Structure formats: structure tokens, C-alpha cells
Amino acid sequence: MVRDTAVSQVVAAYLDHLTVERGTARNTLDGYTRDLRRYTAFLEGNGVPELGGVGPEHITAFGVALREGDSEHRPLAQSSSARALVAVRGLHRFAHAEGITEHDPSRDVRPPAPAKRLPKALPLADVLRLLDMPAAEGERALRDRALLELLYSTGARISEAVGLDLDDIDESERTVLLDGKGGRQRLVPFGRPALAALDAYLVRARPALAAKGRGTSAVFLNARGGRLSRQSAWQVLKTTAELAGISSSVSPHTLRHSFATHLLEGGADVRVVQELLGHASVTTTQVYTLITVNTLREVYATAHPRALG
Incomplete structure (x- = not known):
């Protein structure tokens, strides 16, 4: 009724x-x-x-x-x-x-189509400068270096990175199991620099941080030994970018966008990038191809002798 x-x-x-x-x-x-x-x-x-x-x-x-x-x-x-x-x-x-209302008044009401905005990606030189910024010693510095390396190496969302537990990382296979949106999991490989940074953090820094807490399986820990929050991880990225002298706007997704853009510029298939990012639809991933096309146009316009002819 x-x-x-x-x-x-x-x-x-x-x-x-x-x-x-x-x-x-x-x-x-x-x-x-x-x-x-x-x-x-x-x-x-x-x-x-x-x-x-x-x-x-x-x-x-x-x-x-x-x-x-x-x-x-x-x-x-x-x-x-x-x-x-x-x-x-x-x-x-x-x-x-559910039978709560007799009609659906929203059926013929359509939300305005949002403007297609290109994600912001950093040039490779800026990313490398950012990743080199955290010191090679100190509990927080080693943690921050491992976090940033992993974010760029896997394209993980910040929430996915801070949600990682120790069992989610397979160092021998260099893979990480990420929990994405809607409960979807994906296995993503990561590179040797990320492996080295993770190993240094897990061996030389995490045990000291963990000793300050009550025991947790989280990979990335805060100063009290608990799981690092999404907000704190975002602050790590923001602060490190400022120290690295990166003037362009940096968002929680900056390294994720850079990961996708650099893969496509390197020749990766868009469907492979889709799987790595955990997008349910390839349409979501294809916005990154617009960035690479724009880059090609810029290079063409400045390098080709008859680009302006």
C-alpha cells in the first residue's frame, strides 16, 4: 500500500x-x-x-x-x-x-551535464622532485617517502593507501591489493623505487611508530601509532609539494592523475590504465587521453616549422 x-x-x-x-x-x-x-x-x-x-x-x-x-x-x-x-x-x-510514493517526480528532471574538466597532472620533473624531498632518515620522513612513492607508483587514491594493511603488500611480487570504490579490489604492481622506500620504512621506522600505539595492522602509522588518516596523508602531500617548490595547484589526486597521464604518454593502453586506476568504466579513464592530446598539440605548435602556417 x-x-x-x-x-x-x-x-x-x-x-x-x-x-x-x-x-x-x-x-x-x-x-x-x-x-x-x-x-x-x-x-x-x-x-x-x-x-x-x-x-x-x-x-x-x-x-x-x-x-x-x-x-x-x-x-x-x-x-x-x-x-x-x-x-x-x-x-x-x-x-x-519501495512503494513509499506512487510516482517518481524526478523521472523527467535531468541534472545539468557537468563541464568536462581535465585532471591536473604534474610534469615528471616535478614528480621526481616531490618524491626526493622527504629526508632519508627519521620515522616520519621515511613514512612520508614511502607513502608518496606508493601513491605515484600505483595510482592509488589517498584513502586506498591509508587503508592498506601489512598483508595487502607483497614485496616479493611487488604488488599491492587496493580496496577501491564500491568494495571493488584490484591488484596493482609497483616499481623498485617504491619497494625500496617501503622496505626502508617498514624496517627502520614503522616498528618505532607501532610501539607508541595499541597494535594495528595498518601500513602507514601516525605519530601515536594509529592508522594514518586521509586528511593527514593529504597534508603530507601538500606540505612536501610546498617544500619542493611546486607552484601549481596540488590536490589529493595529484599523484594519481600524474600516474595515469604519464602511463598514457608512455604508450600504455587506456584499458590497462582503467584497470590500474580501478575505474568501473573506461569512459572515466578516457578523460586522461585529452591531456595527452593537448600535450601533443602544444609540442606540435612550438616545434613544427609549419605549425602556424
Whole structure:
């Protein structure tokens, strides 16, 4: 029997569904939670406390509010507002499928297509300078060098790197088992410089860090002997980039983007890079091919004698 239910209750049920039945990644859940909390407040502010009372016009108005902002919220970028509308559409599809609402008002509402932005990748010289920056001695320095080498050598997300346990690394085979989005695992090889940095850290630094904690299987440890957080790992990258004198913007994905771009520039097949990155679709990976094409254009324009003719 169809029933109208408070928006907040349906949102809670939908998030539980994503967590338990869909295995949605933590970061995605956090984003959906924020988006749907804002959607709930928007509906209540417009006199719509029950999900069954929502029409397409409410969803369209919410999209406008996301892009224009209001007294409590700044305007969102196109990509962020599109993600919020994806969360809203998912909520309504769930409610309709579960018989909570009679209709899905979001069916004909399409989020704006986000502009295709190229990921930022560092030139190889900058990456090498970054990787050489941490000192060769000291517990944190050895940890930071191993972390950065592994990030660039495997293309791992920062969250995947800090989530590594000791059993996930096979030094004899030079492979690492990464837990990606949606619970998907992948086995990725890594190079000899990363192996040397990991070995130095695991032998000469990790035992001292581990002695300060209560015992954990995490590979990368903080100063208290616990698992290094994603935020702390991101700070390691940011601080090291500043020390290396890298002026271009550095993000948590900088080494991942550089890994993919440098592989493709070196002749790697896009589907191989897809597997290494853990992308569910090759379409996601193909954005990196745009970077290499742009690089080729730049080289052509500056090097070919008739490029401007």
C-alpha cells in the first residue's frame, strides 16, 4: 500500500539502503548525506514535509537554488549541483520502488551535464622532485617517502593507501591489493623505487611508530601509532609539494592523475590504465587521453616549422 512518509525518514531509509545493500563508498555516502539534508530543509521550507507531495517543479526549483545559493548556502559549482540532483533522483527512485510514493517526480528532471574538466597532472620533473624531498632518515620522513612513492607508483587514491594493511603488500611480487570504490579490489604492481622506500620504512621506522600505539595492522602509522588518516596523508602531500617548490595547484589526486597521464604518454593502453586506476568504466579513464592530446598539440605548435602556417 502506498504511503506518504516524512522526507527525513525516507532519506534515512535510503542512506541505510546505500550502506547495507549497495555497499556505497564512505565518501559518496557523506556527500549524499549533505545533499539530501539540504534537500529536506528546502522541501520543508517550501511547505512539503512529505515525499509524496513533491512534484517535478520542486526538484527543478531545488536545482536552481543550488546554483544560485541562498541566505544560508553559497552557490554550488555545476559539478556539485549535478551531484546533489543525482542524490535526489536516487532518493525518489528508491521511494517509488519501495512503494513509499506512487510516482517518481524526478523521472523527467535531468541534472545539468557537468563541464568536462581535465585532471591536473604534474610534469615528471616535478614528480621526481616531490618524491626526493622527504629526508632519508627519521620515522616520519621515511613514512612520508614511502607513502608518496606508493601513491605515484600505483595510482592509488589517498584513502586506498591509508587503508592498506601489512598483508595487502607483497614485496616479493611487488604488488599491492587496493580496496577501491564500491568494495571493488584490484591488484596493482609497483616499481623498485617504491619497494625500496617501503622496505626502508617498514624496517627502520614503522616498528618505532607501532610501539607508541595499541597494535594495528595498518601500513602507514601516525605519530601515536594509529592508522594514518586521509586528511593527514593529504597534508603530507601538500606540505612536501610546498617544500619542493611546486607552484601549481596540488590536490589529493595529484599523484594519481600524474600516474595515469604519464602511463598514457608512455604508450600504455587506456584499458590497462582503467584497470590500474580501478575505474568501473573506461569512459572515466578516457578523460586522461585529452591531456595527452593537448600535450601533443602544444609540442606540435612550438616545434613544427609549419605549425602556424
